[in-house]
Amino acid sequence: MSVLPTALLPTLIRRERASLAATLLAPPVALAVATILNLGLYILMGRDPVAVVHAMLLEPFLSWASFSEVLLKTGPLLLIAQGLAIGFRAKVFNIGAEGQFILGAIFASAIPVWFPQATGQWIWPVMLLLGAIGGALWASITAFWRVRLNANEILVSLMLSLVAAQLLNYLLLGPWKDPNGFNFPQSVMFQYDAMVPMLISGTRVNVSLLLTLALSMAAWVFMQKSFIGYKLQVGGLAPRAAGYAGFNEGWAIWLSLLIGGFAAGLAGAAEVAGPLGQLQRSISTGYGYAAIIVAYLGGLHPIGIVFSALFMSVIYIGGDNAMVSANLPIAAVRVFQGSLLLAYLIAATFVRYRLEWRRTAYGSRP
Amino acid sequence: MNAIEFILSGMLAAATPFLLAALGELVVERAGVLNLGVEGLMAFGAVLAFIIVYHGGGHLLGFLVAGLGGAVLSLIFAFVALGFRANQVATGLAIGILGQGLSALFGKSYESLTVKGVPKFAFPWLSEIPVVGGLFIQDVVAWLSLAVTLAIWATFAYTKVGLVVRAVGENPKAAHAIGYSVILVRILAIAFGGAMAGFAGAYASVIYTPLWADGMIAGRGWIAIALVVFGTWLTGRIFLGACLFGAVSLTGLAAQATGLDVPSPLLSSLPYLVTIIVLGIISADRRLLKLNGVASLGEPFER
Numbered sequence: 180m181s182v183l184p185t186a187l188l189p190t191l192i193r194r195e196r197a198s199l200a201a202t203l204l205a206p207p208v209a210l211a212v213a214t215i216l217n218l219g220l221y222i223l224m225g226r227d228p229v230a231v232v233h234a235m236l237l238e239p240f241l242s243w244a245s246f247s248e249v250l251l252k253t254g255p256l257l258l259i260a261q262g263l264a265i266g267f268r269a270k271v272f273n274i275g276a277e278g279q280f281i282l283g284a285i286f287a288s289a290i291p292v293w294f295p296q297a298t299g300q301w302i303w304p305v306m307l308l309l310g311a312i313g314g315a316l317w318a319s320i321t322a323f324w325r326v327r328l329n330a331n332e333i334l335v336s337l338m339l340s341l342v343a344a345q346l347l348n349y350l351l352l353g354p355w356k357d358p359n360g361f362n363f364p365q366s367v368m369f370q371y372d373a374m375v376p377m378l379i380s381g382t383r384v385n386v387s388l389l390l391t392l393a394l395s396m397a398a399w400v401f402m403q404k405s406f407i408g409y410k411l412q413v414g415g416l417a418p419r420a421a422g423y424a425g426f427n428e429g430w431a432i433w434l435s436l437l438i439g440g441f442a443a444g445l446a447g448a449a450e451v452a453g454p455l456g457q458l459q460r461s462i463s464t465g466y467g468y469a470a471i472i473v474a475y476l477g478g479l480h481p482i483g484i485v486f487s488a489l490f491m492s493v494i495y496i497g498g499d500n501a502m503v504s505a506n507l508p509i510a511a512v513r514v515f516q517g518s519l520l521l522a523y524l525i526a527a528t529f530v531r532y533r534l535e536w537r538r539t540a541y542g543s544r545p
Numbered sequence: 546m547n548a549i550e551f552i553l554s555g556m557l558a559a560a561t562p563f564l565l566a567a568l569g570e571l572v573v574e575r576a577g578v579l580n581l582g583v584e585g586l587m588a589f590g591a592v593l594a595f596i597i598v599y600h601g602g603g604h605l606l607g608f609l610v611a612g613l614g615g616a617v618l619s620l621i622f623a624f625v626a627l628g629f630r631a632n633q634v635a636t637g638l639a640i641g642i643l644g645q646g647l648s649a650l651f652g653k654s655y656e657s658l659t660v661k662g663v664p665k666f667a668f669p670w671l672s673e674i675p676v677v678g679g680l681f682i683q684d685v686v687a688w689l690s691l692a693v694t695l696a697i698w699a700t701f702a703y704t705k706v707g708l709v710v711r712a713v714g715e716n717p718k719a720a721h722a723i724g725y726s727v728i729l730v731r732i733l734a735i736a737f738g739g740a741m742a743g744f745a746g747a748y749a750s751v752i753y754t755p756l757w758a759d760g761m762i763a764g765r766g767w768i769a770i771a772l773v774v775f776g777t778w779l780t781g782r783i784f785l786g787a788c789l790f791g792a793v794s795l796t797g798l799a800a801q802a803t804g805l806d807v808p809s810p811l812l813s814s815l816p817y818l819v820t821i822i823v824l825g826i827i828s829a830d831r832r833l834l835k836l837n838g839v840a841s842l843g844e845p846f847e848r
Contacts, residue, residue, distance in 0.1 A: 191630060193847075272634050324821070330828040333581065333634065334771045338817045338824075341764045345814035353808060468642060475635055510649030510759075517585075517643025521621065524631035524639065532630070 191532040201529040206476055206487065209523035216522075217515050221507065230505040235497030238504075245500070247382035249492045251454055255280070255446035255463075257488035258391045259470035261398040262442025264479040266435035268402065270415040273436055275321060275336025276443040277467025278343035279314035283444025284451045285347060286313025288458040291369040292355050302372040307387070307448045314444015315437045317343065322436040326429040332436070340467065351460055366458035375453050387449035392485075394442070399481035411435065443467060464495070465513070472520045478527075491516075548799040552792050554679020558753055560791025561687050562587070562745040566769035567776070567783050568697050569741025574773055575701070576734035577714035577841040580622055581637030583742050584766030585644020590615045590743030591750035592648040595757045598660045608686070608747045615743020616736045618644055623735040627728055630845035641766070649759045659756040686748055698780035710734060714839040717846045727846045742766065764817060771820050775827050777837040786823075793819050 214236075218228045239249050259276045266273045287310035290302060320339060324330040350356075351364035360367070375385040402408040414421040414431045422428065446466065451458055473491045477484030498512035566583050573580050590611035597607040618640060626636040666688065668681035701707035712720040713730045721727050749765065750757060768790060776783030797812030828834060 274638065320821075324825050324828075328825040328829045329831050329834070330821075330824045331771075331774065334767065334774070334824060335821055337767050338764070338771070338821050341767075341817045342814045342821075345810040345817075348813075349808050349810035352810065468638075471635075471638060472642070508650055508653045510646050510653060513642055513646030514650055515646075517639050517641075517646050520635065520639035521625050521643065524625050524636055525629045528629040528631060 189534040189536045191528070192535045194531055194533055197530050198533075201526075202478060205523060205526035205530065206478070206483070209476070209519060209526045210490070212522040212526075213515060213519040216518055217511070220514065221505075221511070224507075226505055226507055231501050231507055234501040234504045234507075235494065238500045239493045239496045244382070245496060247379060247384050249489070249496050250384050250388060251382070252492040252495050253488050254388050254391045254453075255450055255466045256470050256473050256491050257395060257485060258446040258449075259439075259443045259466055260473035260477065260484045260488055261395055261481060262439040263470055264474040264477065264481070264484055265398065265402060265408075265411065266439045267474055268415050268479050269411040269431050269435045270418070271325075271432050271435035271439075272333045273318065273321065273336050273439040274333055274471060275318070275338075275340045275467070276439060276470055277463060277465070278336070278340030279317045279440040279443035280447035280450075280463050280467050281340075281343040281347050282317040283310035283314040283447030284458060284462045285350065285447075286310050286444065287448030288355070288366055288369075288451050291373040292366050292458070295367055295370060298370070298372050300372065302370075303375050303452050306373060306452050307375070307390075307445055310448020310451075311441045311445040314442070314447060315440040317444070318436040318440025319433075322433045325436075326432050332432070336436075347458075347460065347462070351458065355458065357457075364460050368457050369452065373452060374456060375449060383454045385449075385453045387453055390445075390449075394445075395481055395485055402481060407434070443470075469495075469516060472516050475520060475527075476523050548803055550676055550679055551799050551802070552795045553677055554682065555795050556788055556791040557680065557683050557687050557691075558791070559794050560787040561690050562749045562753060562765050563769050563772060563790050564690050564694065564784060564787035565745035565748060566742045566766055567772040567787060568694060568780070569738035569745070570770055570773050571776070571778060571780065571783060572697065572710065572734050572741075573738035574839055574842055575714045575778065576710050576731045577717060577839055577844070577846070578626065578731050578735060579633045579637065579843040580619065580626075580640070580735060580738060581634060581770065582619070582622055582640030582644060583738075583769050584762055584764070585641035585646075585648075586615045586618055586739050586742035587644075587746035587749065587762045587766045587769075588648035588760075589618055589644040590746030591762060592652040592655075592746075592757065593743070594747030595655060595658075595660065595750040596651065598751045598755075599655060599658060599757075604663055604751060607751055608744055611743040611747035612740040613743070615739040615741070615746070617739070618647075619735050619739025619742070620732070622739075623732045627731055627735075627845070630847070633843050633845070645760075645762075652757050652759060655757045657756065657758060660751055662752050662755045684752055686744075686752055690748075694780060694784050701780060714841055717841050718848075721846075721848060731846070742769075745769070768816060768820050771824055774834075775823055777827070777833055778839060779837060790816055790819070 221231050222228050239245050263273060263276055287306040290306050321332050321336040324335045325332040355366045357365055357367045375387050378384050378386050378388060410426045411431055414426055450462055455462060469491055473487045474484060477487035494512060494515060498509060501507040502509050566587055570583055593614045594607035594611040597610050598604055622636055622640045625631050626633045663684045665682050665684045672678045672681040709725055710730060713727050717727045772783055772786045775786040793816050797815055800807055
């Protein structure tokens with residue numbers, strides 16, 4: 180059985196230490212490979228590849244109006260991905276950010292829905308805070324299930340996302356439906372004070388982008404400079420060593436999930452109190468899932484994630500452009516996202532491994 | 546027809562997509578690999594089968610193409626996760642996103658279209674028993690998936706192939722040392738799992754609810770992965786779990802039919818809630834998971 184054509188293939192040999200060059204090259208290489216593969220797909224679909232590239236990768240940068248939309252979409256992706264990356268480095272796979280985002284949006288909407296007449300500058304900050312708490316609470320269910328009941332956090336967090344989507348449906352079809360909304364599944368429009376103030380006039384970019392950047396800084400300090408962040412990383416890289424050092428695994432899981440939920444909830448709140456101005460069914464266009472890709476593409480590093488979030492946002496806006504100008508179905512964005520992550524995972528292998536052909540490899544098979 | 550008869554007669558058909566996908570994932574996990582892309586593999590199989598059947602290719606060809614498509618897509622998973630030792634969780638998620646994207650892309654011009662299902666076969670005598678008779682009137686694929694369940698159980702219990710797959714999952718180094726190619730066994734297991742997920746998707750889109758809608762798999766691939774845990778990696782228990790979820794997904798319809806005034810989003814989330822609760826109950830018994838779990842699950846194999 181061992182006599183296979185694999186004998187002709189190169190073998191992966193573990194490097195003595197991680198390669199910095201490969202770390203930095205992996206994202207751009209993955210990007211290039213995914214772009215070429217997807218262009219091939221578009222050509223097969225009979226689309227003009229030049230038009231698609233123009234619409235997807237260039238147009239978002241060509242006007243201030245469209246670039247500001249890129250910045251607007253970067254916010255939630257960046258925020259969620261920063262939170263998730265902390266967990267992923269601790270090997271806590273919270274893939275339910277979508278649900279935590281939705282809960283954040285719901286919690287934040289409670290104020291304008293229940294108190295539509297309320298005024299005052301305190302409203303939007305309280306909404307953001309409530310949203311973050313909502314996201315963290317939703318994530319804490321997963322943490323409890325994982326720590327106390329030993330349940331797999333991937334499955335529980337994902338299931339909770341599907342439940343969250345139904346909860347949103349329930350609210351919008353029932354108690355929170357706008358009575359004057361022509362039966363559309365959406366809440367009332369929020370009052371002025373329930374909206375996050377604008378940052379750049381003439382665009383939809385608001386103050387939450389600054390908050391997101393500040394939290395990215397905080398994530399960098401937390402992961403790279405603090406002892407708690409260090410403990411989390413050791414727990415992820417060498418769980419046994421962490422155990423001997425007395426780092427509590429359950430505590431790491433709670434912290435990872437609460438941070439992830441907090442960030443995703445905040446993002447959800449900023450979305451309803453920002454560009455949307457009401458609770459709708461389509462509050463998230465898969466941000467919670469796309470942020471997983473953003474986190475990996477950024478090498479799970481707070482600074483890398485800033486760039487990958489910006490890029491992913493370009494793909495979203497560019498995908499919308501390409502739908503209009505090059506008649507490309509919006510599902511193409513998801514295909515691109517999936518293939519991008521796959522390409523990145525292959526490229527990232529070379530951070531820890533190098534290729535060697537069998538003849539020169541030591542310990543070759545008999 | 547009362548609610549119980551309704552659930553009994555529809556349970557097996559509702560369970561079949563769960564069952565096929567979960568059995569496929571069982572084989573993959575038994576070989577030590579965690580493929581979280583089942584949802585995407587099912588969606589991909591579902592759209593392929595739907596397109597074939599819609600254009601008159603017939604259900605048999607539809608299923609074959611769906612199985613082939615699922616296998617091919619899962620081989621991309623194998624290429625990345627085994628060939629490059631990438632993180633299996635991330636790779637599985639990527640395959641899931643890719644599969645769902647491809648299904649939406651291919652299915653775009655088929656949205657809300659319908660096809661004809663397949664006829665049901667009734668067991669003589671048994672199908673005439675009151676109340677439980679409906680259990681014995683099923684379509685051919687539902688009957689076949691029972692046969693597949695038995696076959697997989699027997700393979701793991703009695704055959705060398707089953708033993709090799711388990712050895713590769715429990716102790717890959719030992720399996721390698723006695724001359725088995727761990728990677729090859731895992732590739733074959735992954736391809737089998739992909740094909741089963743493709744069949745499961747096909748069943749969902751051309752037999753169970755013969756219509757195409759983006760997102761129609763609706764978490765069933767994830768529940769299938771959870772079912773493998775519920776069943777503690779045992780074929781028989783996975784079958785029972787699939788039946789339970791078949792029944793749960795019908796309970797909503799039954800409740801509405803009896804005029805019970807429950808909001809439909811609550812009913813839609815019932816399978817997910819049950820998954821969460823059962824996952825908590827089963828996993829809390831750490832000994833049970835340790836006893837039947839797969840030792841090398843999710844870890845890349847390095848000599």
